[in-house]
Amino acid sequence: MYRSHNCGELNATHINQEVTLAGWVQKTRNKGFLIWADLRDRYGITQLIFDESRTDKTVFDLAATLGREFVIQVKGTVIERESKNPNMATGDIEILVTDLIILNESQVPPFTIEDETDGGEDIRMKYRYLDIRRNPVKNSLLFRHKVAMEVRNYLSGKGFIEVETPVLIKSTPEGARDFVVPSRMNPGQFYALPQSPQTFKQLLMVGGMDKYFQIVKCFRDEDLRADRQPEFTQIDCEMSFVEQEDIIQMFEGLASHLLKELKGVDAGKFPRMTYDQAMKKYGNDKPDIRFGMEFGELNAVAQHKDFGVFNNSELVVGIAVPGASTYTRKQIDELIEWVKRPQVGATGMVYAKYELDGSIKSSVDKFYDADDLKQWAEITGAQPGDLILVLSGDAHKTRTRLSALRMELATRLGLRNPEVFAPLWVVDFPLLEWDEESERFHAMHHPFTSPKPEDIALLETDPGAVRANAYDLVLNGNEIGGGSIRIHDKATQALMFKYLGFTEEQAKAQFGFLMDAFQYGAPPHGGLAFGFDRLTAILGGQETIRDFIAFPKNNSGRDVMIDAPSVIDNKQLDELYISVKQQ
Known part of the structure; x- marks a missing residue:
């Protein structure tokens, strides 16, 4: 012993x-x-x-x-x-x-195995098995286990069954790039690793499983960032004989359960807003509502003077930064330079200080009088002591830029408390979005998302205006889950493929198995998938997901511990009928 x-x-x-x-x-x-x-x-x-x-x-x-x-x-x-x-x-x-x-015995470790270590990220990634011994990483993995158990227990208690779906599947052209796997037994042919089990869970509904879930590995060969890995985990769920409200109620219940059991937080009823409302008030479709700084559109009160920058803009929009009227000119100039960075892309910024004495001084006093600026304050919700910041230009780009500024200011002002949780639902997304590069519509979610029944007629006349029967669950400015009511009949699915630019032959070659299944009594169905890594990190009080994954990849998609990806032997390549160009 x-x-x-x-x-x-x-x-x-x-x-x-x-x-x-x-x-x-x-x-x-x-x-x-x-x-x-x-x-x-x-x-x-x-x-x-x-x-x-x-x-x-x-x-x-x-x-x-x-x-x-x-x-x-x-x-x-x-x-x-x-x-x-x-x-x-x-x-x-x-x-x-x-x-x-x-x-x-042990060699002297390359970094101290302490909560506060002297090891940088690169060295800790290389010796991840040592990093796991440290309390911060160990406790993150234990927390991940606890989240998984709460999910399994909750969904099992609601009648869901866990079913494993295939990992070697067929490559499809929609969505992100697939990781492909060559088949030795079928020369010149390839499997793909699943970006999600989407079609399989729909087939399980056709098969009468009624309520399915799976905590499942998914793979996407796309550019990486702090909250994205080439392989990631989803809580994947699907239900039969449901409408959007049934899905929202079920998974709001799951999210509320996790917040209560893991964080002791009673979130109450989750607020809802449409995609259009989210874009108009916050400039993105996953707004952080832990703090205010809602957008105020100023076209009506800013385009009546001789200020050409505003007059020539599609949108003039501002936010009120709480308590920031004391910012010095140097601090404001630094913010102007921040929004002019290539990552944000603004060409400049107008500001107005709402002083504690009730007066308002702006950087464009030459064009706007006190009454004008008072209207700016009313529309942006500014109070004495606040700083009003205004951007203008193309509507979509300007909202995106102001959204980035809003989040940056919230971070600087300490308004993004990781122990405060503010969930909400965003609904009524566009079904399709136009891609300038390919000059055609793409599915905003995926090609199996059902359009709102009342919008189907618009597919012929104004496809960009069609709303999806889709919904996202947002927590603290992060999309933690998303889903939709699916198309469950062959005719509507064929129509959807048509507007996505598929020929009948292409649709049959890629998704014929699903359309065939719809001919054998497919029930109305829908579902949702949570990003398990991201959800766990946010519940754990972190913005990044790496410490909640046992063996993560770095920003280049590499596992520096085992040195993967790597070259393989020429004999293996020959068996797979693959030739590799020398770099």
């Missing part, structure tokens, strides 16, 4: 008991006649003591050789600590060691 107890469970009730522990040496302190060592495992830390007067000399001498991260087993007696540590669960006791076995 390697251990009778773990390193986090012993306390004063165990005093005088003989115990056996095993784990890693966190650190040692040698006073010559006394040696202390902190022994660590997943559960906590227990202090060991080797006393020259009470410990066998062989054991004492061996203890003097211990280094950081040595794996050891000890036997001894639980005794009361003279200097108690109230910050440790085991802080009232220590182990007077009688036997010591070194199970494995």
Whole structure:
């Protein structure tokens, strides 16, 4: 028996008991006649003591050789600590060691295995197995497990069954790029790794499964960022005989359950807004509503003077920054430079200070009088002491730029408290969006999303105005889930493919299996998928997902620990009928 107890469970009730522990040496302190060592495992830390007067000399001498991260087993007696540590669960006791076995020695780690480490991200990614020993990463993975268990228990209790779907599937042209897998048995042909189990979960509904879920790996070969990985995990769900309201109620219940059980937060009824409202008030379709700074459209009160910048703009829009009228000219100039960065793309910014005495001074006083500026304040919701910031130009681009500025200011002002949770539903998305490069419409969600029944006639006359029977769940400015009511009949699905630019032959080649299935009694159905990594990170109080994934990739999509992706042997390439161009 390697251990009778773990390193986090012993306390004063165990005093005088003989115990056996095993784990890693966190650190040692040698006073010559006394040696202390902190022994660590997943559960906590227990202090060991080797006393020259009470410990066998062989054991004492061996203890003097211990280094950081040595794996050891000890036997001894639980005794009361003279200097108690109230910050440790085991802080009232220590182990007077009688036997010591070194199970494995360790080289000096490349960074300290402490909560606050001296290792940079690159070195910690390379030695991820050591990073996992640190409490922040370990606790994130334990939290991920807890989220997964709460999800499984909740959905199972609601009658859902978990079904595994294939990982080797067919490549499709819609959406992000697929990762492809060559088939040795079928020369020149390829599988794709799934971007989601979308068609399979729909087929499960055709198969009568009624309520399905799966915590499933998905893959997308696309550009990366802090909250995106080439392989990621979804909570994938589908239900039969449902309308949009049924889906929203079910998964609002799941989200509320997670917030309550994991964070002790009663979120109440989630607010809802349409896509158009979200874009108009916040400039994006996943608004962070933990704070205000809602957009105020100023065209009517800013385009009646001789200020050509505003007069020639499709949209003039501003926000009121709370308490920022005290900003110096240097601080405001820095914000102007911030919005002019290529990542944002504005050409400039107008500002107005709403002073505490009620007066308003602007950077365009030459063109606008006090009454004009008072109207700006009313429309943006500014109060005395606030700073009004105004952008103008193309409507879509201007909203996007002001949205970026709003989020930046909220971060600077400390308004994005990770312990505050503000969920909402965004509904009524456009069904289609125009792509300038390909000069055709693409599905905003995916080609199986049902249009709103009352908008179907618009497919012939104004396809860009058709609304989708789709919904996103947003939490703290992040889309954590999205879904739709699906098309469940062959005729409507064929019409959808037509407006996405598929010929009948292309549609049949790519999705014939699904359209065939719809001929055999497909029920009305819909679903939703949560981004599990992102949801877990937000619930864990973080913006990025890496620490909630055991072995993540870096920003280049590489696993620097195992050095993947990598070249493969020419013999393997020959078997797969693949030739690789030399770089």
